[in-house]
Amino acid sequence: MFFFIGVTNGTSDLGSRKCGYLPCCGIYGASVEVTCVYSRLILFFIPLFRFGKRYFAACRGCGAVYEISGDDGRRIEHDLGAEIDPAKMARTHMSAHKFCPQCGTEVNPECRYCPNCGARL
Ligand SMILES: [Zn+2]
Ligand SMILES: [Zn+2]
Numbered sequence: 001m002f003f004f005i006g007v008t009n010g011t012s013d014l015g016s017r018k019c020g021y022l023p024c025c026g027i028y029g030a031s032v033e034v035t036c037v038y039s040r041l042i043l044f045f046i047p048l049f050r051f052g053k054r055y056f057a058a059c060r061g062c063g064a065v066y067e068i069s070g071d072d073g074r075r076i077e078h079d080l081g082a083e084i085d086p087a088k089m090a091r092t093h094m095s096a097h098k099f100c101p102q103c104g105t106e107v108n109p110e111c112r113y114c115p116n117c118g119a120r121l
Pocket of ligand 1: 022024025059060061063064
């Protein structure tokens with residue numbers, strides 16, 4: 001008997017949510033973009049279930065990315081009006097925005113060279 005079992009990674013955009021406080025920009029009641037990243041177990045091309053869910057919130061102002069605790073993430077996922085508790089967010093080194101180290105221009109994260117000054121990113 002042969003079983004085809006695989007694991008894929010996916011992301012789902014949960015939209016924007018209110019956040020109590022954003023330390024990166026010092027804003028109270030800011031809205032952040034929440035994304036859920038998960039792994040999915042696949043059996044015979046049928047997605048069985050999702051596991052290993054992680055939740056991230058990105059600041060709209062500076063692009064700083066925070067990881068939200070699993071419990072809070074699940075609460076936010078199912079309650080569209082839920083606010084994110086800043087105490088349950090941890091700042092990561094990731095950024096939704098990328099800036100040129102040479103001239104400071106905001107660049108597309110896919111870019112390898114700065115469109116403004118041509119510096120290597
Ligand atoms: Zn910020
Ligand atoms: Zn530049």
